[in-house]
Amino acid sequence: MTQQTGSPEIPQDERLWAALCYPFYFVIPLVALLVEEQKNKQFIRYHAVQALIIQIILMVLMAILIVTVIGWCCLPLIWIATLWPAYEAYQGKYLEIPVITDFAKNQGWV
Numbered sequence: 001m002t003q004q005t006g007s008p009e010i011p012q013d014e015r016l017w018a019a020l021c022y023p024f025y026f027v028i029p030l031v032a033l034l035v036e037e038q039k040n041k042q043f044i045r046y047h048a049v050q051a052l053i054i055q056i057i058l059m060v061l062m063a064i065l066i067v068t069v070i071g072w073c074c075l076p077l078i079w080i081a082t083l084w085p086a087y088e089a090y091q092g093k094y095l096e097i098p099v100i101t102d103f104a105k106n107q108g109w110v
Contacts, residue, residue: 010043010092018047019090022082025055047089049109053100054082 017038021029032038032048039045058078065078088095095101104110 014041014043015090015092017041017044019086021048021051022054022086022089023079025059026052029055043092043094046094046110047085049104050095050097050100051082051085053104054085054097057100058082 017028017032021032021044029048029051032044033052039048058081062075062078066075085095085097101110
């Protein structure tokens with residue numbers, strides 16, 4: 001993962017919205033993308049789209065791990081993995097996760 005330094009003028013509420021997109025599966029990112037006031041803000045949209053993609057990948061991974069040997073014990077560990085991007089978003093940074101960010105940019109979502 002690489003980091004792009006965020007602009008210092010990103011307001012506190014936008015950084016909070018972006019940070020909450022990662023650990024709250026599907027709820028906050030979808031709200032952020034559906035509420036007119038929030039979806040037009042580039043920083044929130046960037047992190048909401050990226051969080052949704054990460055969450056879809058993690059849900060598939062969780063389904064595979066639950067069916068296989070590892071079972072239910074992996075669920076908290078997978079959720080903890082969402083805390084790092086949330087922290088970076090709260091710091092006002094545009095976190096680039098190589099495959100996910102490139103995919104979202106190629107689709108024109110961010």
